[in-house]
Amino acid sequence: MLEIVQNNWTLLLVGQYPAGPLGGIVATLLLAIAGLALAFPFAILLAVARLSPYRWVNWPATAVVNIVRGMPFLMVIFWSYFALPILIGRPLSGFWTLVGALVLYESAYLAEIIRAGIQALPRGQEEAARSLGFGYFRTLTFVILPQALYNSLPALIGQFVSLIKETSLGYVISVNEFTYAASQLNSQLLVRPVEVFSILAITYFIVCFALTQSARWVEQRIARTRQGKSSGMQIQTNPLATEPMP
Amino acid sequence: MIRFDKVNKWYGPQLKVLNEVTAEVKKGEVVVVCGPSGSGKTTLIRTINRLEPIDSGSITVNGTDAHSSKNNVNTLRRDIGFVFQQFNLFPHMSVLNNITLAPRKLRGMSRAAAEEKARELLDRVGLADKAEAYPAQLSGGQSQRVAIARSLAMDPPIILFDEPTSALDPEMVGEVLAVMKGLATTGITMMCVTHEMGFARDVADRVWFLDKGNLLEDAKPDEFFSNPTHPRAQRFLADLRH
Amino acid sequence: MGYEFDFSSVLTDQYIDWLISGVRITLLLTAGAWIIAFVIAVVLAVLRATNFRPAVWLVAVFVEVHQNIPLLVQVLFWYFAMPELLPEAWRDWLVRNNSEFILAMIAIAMCTAAYMSEALRSGLRAVPVTQYEAGRSFGFNYLQTMSYIVVPQALRLSVPPMVNHSLLLFKNTSIAMAIGVHELTYQTRQIDSDTFRTFEVFLVATGLYLVLSFIIMFVGNLIERRFSMGTR
Numbered sequence: 001m002l003e004i005v006q007n008n009w010t011l012l013l014v015g016q017y018p019a020g021p022l023g024g025i026v027a028t029l030l031l032a033i034a035g036l037a038l039a040f041p042f043a044i045l046l047a048v049a050r051l052s053p054y055r056w057v058n059w060p061a062t063a064v065v066n067i068v069r070g071m072p073f074l075m076v077i078f079w080s081y082f083a084l085p086i087l088i089g090r091p092l093s094g095f096w097t098l099v100g101a102l103v104l105y106e107s108a109y110l111a112e113i114i115r116a117g118i119q120a121l122p123r124g125q126e127e128a129a130r131s132l133g134f135g136y137f138r139t140l141t142f143v144i145l146p147q148a149l150y151n152s153l154p155a156l157i158g159q160f161v162s163l164i165k166e167t168s169l170g171y172v173i174s175v176n177e178f179t180y181a182a183s184q185l186n187s188q189l190l191v192r193p194v195e196v197f198s199i200l201a202i203t204y205f206i207v208c209f210a211l212t213q214s215a216r217w218v219e220q221r222i223a224r225t226r227q228g229k230s231s232g233m234q235i236q237t238n239p240l241a242t243e244p245m246p
Numbered sequence: 247m248i249r250f251d252k253v254n255k256w257y258g259p260q261l262k263v264l265n266e267v268t269a270e271v272k273k274g275e276v277v278v279v280c281g282p283s284g285s286g287k288t289t290l291i292r293t294i295n296r297l298e299p300i301d302s303g304s305i306t307v308n309g310t311d312a313h314s315s316k317n318n319v320n321t322l323r324r325d326i327g328f329v330f331q332q333f334n335l336f337p338h339m340s341v342l343n344n345i346t347l348a349p350r351k352l353r354g355m356s357r358a359a360a361e362e363k364a365r366e367l368l369d370r371v372g373l374a375d376k377a378e379a380y381p382a383q384l385s386g387g388q389s390q391r392v393a394i395a396r397s398l399a400m401d402p403p404i405i406l407f408d409e410p411t412s413a414l415d416p417e418m419v420g421e422v423l424a425v426m427k428g429l430a431t432t433g434i435t436m437m438c439v440t441h442e443m444g445f446a447r448d449v450a451d452r453v454w455f456l457d458k459g460n461l462l463e464d465a466k467p468d469e470f471f472s473n474p475t476h477p478r479a480q481r482f483l484a485d486l487r488h
Numbered sequence: 489m490g491y492e493f494d495f496s497s498v499l500t501d502q503y504i505d506w507l508i509s510g511v512r513i514t515l516l517l518t519a520g521a522w523i524i525a526f527v528i529a530v531v532l533a534v535l536r537a538t539n540f541r542p543a544v545w546l547v548a549v550f551v552e553v554h555q556n557i558p559l560l561v562q563v564l565f566w567y568f569a570m571p572e573l574l575p576e577a578w579r580d581w582l583v584r585n586n587s588e589f590i591l592a593m594i595a596i597a598m599c600t601a602a603y604m605s606e607a608l609r610s611g612l613r614a615v616p617v618t619q620y621e622a623g624r625s626f627g628f629n630y631l632q633t634m635s636y637i638v639v640p641q642a643l644r645l646s647v648p649p650m651v652n653h654s655l656l657l658f659k660n661t662s663i664a665m666a667i668g669v670h671e672l673t674y675q676t677r678q679i680d681s682d683t684f685r686t687f688e689v690f691l692v693a694t695g696l697y698l699v700l701s702f703i704i705m706f707v708g709n710l711i712e713r714r715f716s717m718g719t720r
């Protein structure tokens with residue numbers, strides 16, 4: 001297995017770059033970062049729209065979120081593949097096709113996370129800001145969103161892990177990313193699928209697990225600072241099978 | 247009925263919550279346990295049905311050693327009703343099922359008989375119309391009255407109350423105390439941790455005063471309120487009057 | 489826009505048959521994987537609750553591995569690598585018995601089981617310890633307290649995440665097309681390459697997915713309401 005890594009590490013890391021297109025795990029990470037960064041503004045808009053008291057604002061936003069939630073990501077990828085070039089009037093590379101799909105799909109999921117973060121804030125926060133004379137949008141940008149986004153940071157990191165995993169589906173439309181590189185390698189080597197797919201799985205695991213763990217660490221930190229600020233928010237959990245009581 | 251004999255309990259090596267507590271509750275007596283917060287009242291009442299273990303001494307309930315590993319703790323608990331500060335109703339069951347669960351599963355009572363009894367008990371606590379409701383639909387006072395009915399469903403000779411009115415809004419305290427007063431006249435043995443001194447004065451046979459794990463007073467209510475012997479108890483009563 | 493929609497060339501008898509068989513395979517895959525996933529999830533959650541160190545550790549590893557590797561990679565691993573690790577006789581049996589479908593079902597089920605077992609576990613942890621205490625104070629023993637009081641509440645608390653994972657499971661069956669399972673997404677692409685009526689056929693397929701997803705969401709909502717412990 002090590003020997004396969006030794007002989008092909010550039011393919012797995014960056015694809016054919018710099019001679020050809022960028023690929024491999026670096027492309028996977030860039031795809032996920034681009035997808036997250038571009039989806040974020042849309043997600044905030046959708047979240048705020050869903051919480052709007054006006055029907056003509058929250059209804060379309062709710063419809064968009066539910067439609068995306070009801071579609072397999074693969075379907076979104078195919079839509080992006082066919083429809084996006086027509087919409088913008090010029091051909092798109094596989095990389096940007098996949099980013100387009102990620103933005104559409106993840107806007108909806110990120111919006112739900114941000115919405116939950118906003119709804120978890122005590123009502124008093126909004127009331128206090130409004131009483132000071134802040135308008136709706138200033139209340140949102142100065143008071144509500146900073147807190148909501150900070151509190152949802154662990155969930156957002158978790159969603160970044162989802163994005164990394166979703167980029168693997170670019171394989172189906174032959175986007176140069178990590179899974180695609182590994183499958184190319186597999187057809188080159190032909191007889192060593194166990195090793196090739198183990199390398200693929202282990203690498204994804206290391207990247208995603210590191211991120212999941214950091215999300216947990218952030219979550220604990222946030223919980224600690226919050227506990228410092230106000231008590232009585234702790235939830236008693238059940239030690240369950242610790243041992244039957246005396 | 248309940249006898250404490252040199253009961254000691256520590257939380258860790260530093261903190262002693264019960265210190266050589268020796269006392270007795272006679273059959274049919276109503277005992278109110280009071281004292282400042284952190285004095286060990288709640289711990290004391292929770293040792294009776296072994297929700298809290300003790301480190302030394304013994305507690306005898308109805309003739310059986312409550313903390314002996316030879317005696318089955320579950321059999322012991324069937325005969326001791328316990329009412330919690332936070333009610334602890336089971337949120338996934340209707341009021342009726344909350345009350346009938348223990349008699350049906352532990353006494354093998356038929357559903358019909360258990361429900362009949364439950365409805366009687368609900369009537370007694372003034373909540374006959376709430377049989378089909380779920381805990382989330384009840385007010386605090388109603389929840390606590392259901393919890394009392396639930397404890398009585400097992401016909402326990404002893405019932406213990408752990409600050410039953412402390413989690414209630416002030417206007418709901420009265421309805422729960424009324425039920426408890428009614429209960430005191432039935433001859434059941436009652437022990438109650440509470441800050442309701444009016445209840446202690448009117449209903450209790452004896453008042454125990456606990457401070458830092460020491461049982462400082464064990465007196466009739468009129469003696470305790472008019473003439474407490476221990477200075478710590480005097481200060482406690484003075485603080486309450488302010 | 490100059491595009492003329494023409495659904496009639498997509499919705500011929502033959503292609504409708506393809507779509508129906510695609511939906512059928514998608515639903516079979518969903519149902520089969522769901523049952524396997526649920527059973528494994530319950531076993532994992534129970535093992536984890538035993539507090540027996542090696543069991544807890546094993547479950548944690550299972551969960552982390554399946555949650556931190558893309559499902560597509562898991563599916564590819566089961567399809568390309570796993571048969572190499574199996575005895576010859578099993579491999580032959582798989583090839584004779586529609587190996588793509590079976591392996592995709594196992595891969596999707598294992599991955600979903602990891603998520604579902606976490607949902608069940610957090611349900612257990614969300615039941616307040618005072619509920620356990622109240623049960624014990626009646627004289628119920630450990631098993632009685634768990635089965636009458638703690639577990640029923642835990643199951644109710646885990647209904648929303650379980651519904652969510654069921655929906656994701658349904659959507660994830662589309663990934664099985666990558667190894668040639670003839671489910672709905674696969675059939676859609678077949679019709680597309682036959683007719684070149686890309687928009688029409690993908691509109692129809694998207695509609696089918698949405699209808700099925702909404703049915704799952706709707707049923708999930710009913711179950712959630714039915715088990716909401718009367719809070720609403």
